Amino acid sequence: MDPGKNQSLFKDKPIKILLAKPGIDGHDRGILVLAKAFRDAGMEVIYVGLLPTPEEVVDTAINEDVDVVALSLLNGAHMTVFKKVADLMREKGVRDIAIVGGGTIPDADKPKLEKLGITGNYGPGTPIAEIINHITERAAEIRKLKATGE
Numbered sequence: 001m002d003p004g005k006n007q008s009l010f011k012d013k014p015i016k017i018l019l020a021k022p023g024i025d026g027h028d029r030g031i032l033v034l035a036k037a038f039r040d041a042g043m044e045v046i047y048v049g050l051l052p053t054p055e056e057v058v059d060t061a062i063n064e065d066v067d068v069v070a071l072s073l074l075n076g077a078h079m080t081v082f083k084k085v086a087d088l089m090r091e092k093g094v095r096d097i098a099i100v101g102g103g104t105i106p107d108a109d110k111p112k113l114e115k116l117g118i119t120g121n122y123g124p125g126t127p128i129a130e131i132i133n134h135i136t137e138r139a140a141e142i143r144k145l146k147a148t149g150e
Contacts, residue, residue, distance in 0.1 A: 015043040015139040018066045020057045023081040054084040067139040073103040086116040098138035
């Protein structure tokens with residue numbers, strides 16, 4: 001991705017991203033590193049902390065009017081918990097918030113998550129620049145969607 005390609009979309013309003021570790025997962029070192037990297041990349045970061053329910057994640061995302069929700073799990077419950085977040089977003093009619101995932105996600109589960117609209121699904125060791133580029137692309141898609149009202 002060309003980093004300058006979507007620059008005008010974020011000139012007046014930085015990407016607003018909500019980071020969450022829903023479900024039972026107390027391993028937060030990785031998400032804290034990402035929170036700092038996203039902030040350093042100019043994003044407005046909201047971290048809801050450990051153990052929020054999927055309902056809390058969705059309600060916070062809506063109330064804070066975020067561009068992107070970034071979910072992280074290392075406990076193997078991603079197919080249940082990430083799906084619940086995506087289902088709740090659909091139930092509430094939310095189409096203008098992107099969902100990205102990460103954690104210890106087997107390759108076989110990644111296409112299933114993609115079908116749910118959860119993209120990225122990066123694991124430990126993924127270069128931070130790759131994750132930031134992906135989030136920037138998804139946020140650009142969302143901003144364009146909001147601008148056109150589709």
